């Protein structure tokens with residue numbers, strides 16, 4: 440889907456999420472959302488908050504799993520994805536915080552492996568992710584699955600790519616402050632989602648989007664694995680679609 444602006448595309452995505460939440464609620468079912476951070480999904484979250492306030496959209500039946508978190512990272516730090524999600528969404532809607540799952544950047548290093556196994560098991564235990572939102576990094580990463588990630592990779596600790604750390608430098612006020620590691624849902628975890636929506640805005644994403652959609656599937660660009668997923672939709676603004 441190529442829309443004239445990211446605002447319009449975000450509104451369309453937010454409406455789709457709202458419809459899913461409502462249709463699940465009408466059946467007395469939980470709605471399991473996989474959520475992303477970064478600048479790309481912020482307008483979707485703004486719209487969901489607006490729909491909660493103005494249209495009474497309830498998040499009482501929603502369970503969320505975030506894709507990733509820097510490691511190490513304290514939840515109250517400025518760059519923490521826990522803080523991000525609270526600021527953009529969770530603090531403004533009626534979600535039960537017991538239903539919110541975000542990889543924990545404070546786990547002891549020796550416990551990360553088991554922590555990741557449990558995160559994965561928890562997703563399975565609620566029936567899997569109904570709808571996974573994704574942004575895309577300049578390296579072609581989804582979540583923090585950097586080049587070299589396999590299509591079956593599980594939730595795990597990953598070493599961040601140099602380009603990803605350069606891109607995050609402004610958030611951390613200097614590149615040397617950007618953590619070298621992160622915990623991320625794996626490509627295999629993401630591929631199990633029943634539906635995936637990847638969003639990209641701006642000319643800075645045009646090259647990696649063209650490579651992702653029209654290039655060969657390759658571990659060098661993990662987002663290309665989405666070509667093998669049967670229910671993935673891309674939402675682009677005009678600039679991000681410029682090289683297609």
Ligand code: GLP
Pocket residue numbers: 475476477478479480506507573574575576577581582583603
């Ligand atoms: C980070 C996140 C990704 C996100 C990417 C792009 O690396 N872990 O999930 O897709 O940034 O960020 P932005 O949306 O700001 O371009």
